[in-house]
Amino acid sequence: MYSVTIIVSIANIAPMIFMGTTTISISDDLRSQLLKVAAELQAKTGEKADYDDVVRYLLSRVARDEQLFKQACAPVSVDISRVRAELRKGRAEDK
Numbered sequence: 001m002y003s004v005t006i007i008v009s010i011a012n013i014a015p016m017i018f019m020g021t022t023t024i025s026i027s028d029d030l031r032s033q034l035l036k037v038a039a040e041l042q043a044k045t046g047e048k049a050d051y052d053d054v055v056r057y058l059l060s061r062v063a064r065d066e067q068l069f070k071q072a073c074a075p076v077s078v079d080i081s082r083v084r085a086e087l088r089k090g091r092a093e094d095k
Helices: 002-019 028-045 051-073 080-094
Strands: none
Touching: 028 051
16 A cells, blocks of 8 residues: 555656646635736837746846846945945034
């Protein structure tokens, strides 16, 4: 019986691996949001967009935004005394 369970498990997993598809559960609200993004993509590209396209697009945005964030936080060579002077000038203007 134990070996049958393993064989059944492998038999159930194998088609998913070969088909390259996975089923996930999402809320109706999230589905609605994904459909909106799909519509925007379709309008932008002129081609039909499916959930795969939407997820790839969103993941690419996250990767791009992460790179921009890292660039924005990267150290720069700036004269600290000049920065302090600009800050003091701005605070004086605010008063």
